[in-house]
Amino acid sequence: MPDATYAQTDRELTFAQAIREALAEEMRRDSTVFILGEDVAEAGTPFKVLSGLLEEFGKERVLDTPISEAGFTGLAVGAAMTGMRPVVDIMFGDFVTLTMDQMVNQAAKVHYMSGGKWKVPMVMRTTMGATRRSAAQHSQSLHAWFCHVPGLKVVLPSTPYDAKGLLKAAIRDENPVVFFEDKMMYKLKGPVPVEDYTVPLGVADVKRVGEDITLIATSSMVQVALGAATLLEEIGISAEVVDPRTMWPLDEKTLIESAKKTSRVIVLDEGYERYGVTAELASVVATGAFYDLDAPVKRMGAMHVPIPFSPPLEDATVPTEQTVFEAARAMCGK
């Protein structure tokens, strides 16, 4: 189990440092890996996630592009088909809408349409997450859109350890992988070992062991769930926090096992609740653990509104430790 390692290291990195280290290590390991995107070179992205990579790898492998998300994503699809391993940087997750034909009609379908002859080993890194006071076009979490498309893999890391290991696995994967990073987590610190490791796609991780209720949480919502679990402990409720880590492939077994053990489940995700990731995860659990559940599976996601600018309005759109705590307490009858 890869996760045994992180308890044994003293070294701490931020989420952003873990991402950068994963990229640097893979670029050293494989000369076909390159980075493509807006302001990725000298600027190292507005979030400074890529700072220093240009200096080590040069302009041939860290390429600034025009503001042409569809164009450079399409370029990456073709490059991936012909021997390269592109890592595309889409600055804000909201801009993925501009890449949809390249990802949905091209990258996702090339392997199948060609009868398995061509493959597209590329990674699209992008961001998600609200509460940064960036309003409706810089705050969305649109990962569910990609989960709906056969041929794509979708990764949502929640810790520096997972971010590094999952990104390295994504770069080595033979398929198009969309990798969502919560902007608010870039400064989150956590243990990351020096040794080379990957976290396989499709393996969930139990972030906290508990007995009374399961909180299935993704990305930014993992920290919210852990905070809520601490509050719940104070009133005598033991909450288990399970992080699927990848939306597809999906580790259904771990989710169902936890649900069977605790008999109560809340699913948390920062994407829109309607027709979103929480609906799929709740369905998996409700079907797989039906006879062991003591309550209907509850879903908590973003409100069905464009993300507002005004801080009190924006904060009301996403689940918080307090709202999760209240929901869990009610479900447990306390």
Added chain:
Amino acid sequence: MTTAAQPNEISEKTGLLLHMHRQMVAIRQFEAQVNELYTRALMPGLAHLYIGEEAVAVGVCEALEQTDYITSTHRGHGHCLAKGASPDRMFAELLGKKAGYCKGKGGSMHIADPATGNLGANAIVCGSAGIATGAAFSARSLGNGRVAVCFFGEGALGQGVLYEVMNLAQLFKLPVIYVCENNLYTEYTHYTETTAGDILARATAFGLEAASVDGQDVRAVHGIAQRLVDRARRGDGPGFLVCNTYRYHGHHVGDINREYYRSKQEEQIWKTERDPIANFAKWLVEQKLADAVELDRVQADLEAEMKKAVDFAVAAPYPSVDEVGEDVYA
């Protein structure tokens, strides 16, 4: 720089000329059989015939090496054949058979073949512009000397992504040639109703080497394509080639009544006065490079070969239903 085509600058080697004639006839005979399969209700779905445009695919692909890349379109049979695909496996794909190039999963609009550098036909108009540009990026990064050609119809001039990738190709000096097949009709609408300004100027604005050529003249197409391919391969950057051509049939095989968007008289003029195969055959005979009997025999041979390929495809088995979930992920 905009440059006029120079028919005289192409290679006059007889072998190449006769090969180009043969390739054009092969495409026409292939497409005639496709139409036949449709009218006999043996083909699932539809197909978009390339008849009338043969000189474009052949002239361009004869300027390429086998390891060079192409991307194709919904009207892609001609490109696939010109790049070296086998008719039997193409027909099998058109019929959804396991022996097809894509195991029956792609069909007429998605034929792909790594062995001939065919990155795939694409049913999104302009859908492969990014892919071709990316293949050229790989060629430059890996230093393998390959060139990529992106075939697209003039309808793709309406897609913004074309201008995004032409800008990228010029910035990165990529060995890619964008080949615009202007067959005058964007489905059922004349291109002048959808295309403002000057087509070539759209490419020269980005600094691409741009040219337009009579797409019914295979020697002219080949000559200008060779020049653009050679300079791209040298590292001198991307090119853009407009081939002015005409599709004899409808947008697809079922588009029979076309008079609401173009006249029978117009079709007749192109077929009788500007046919790329008839005019080229006449020229070959006039130049004493071939005799008419020999050329007729080529046609008869290819007709027989295509019928045999159709028989193979008709007799070939469908894939097992168990295969539906395979090849989603590599």
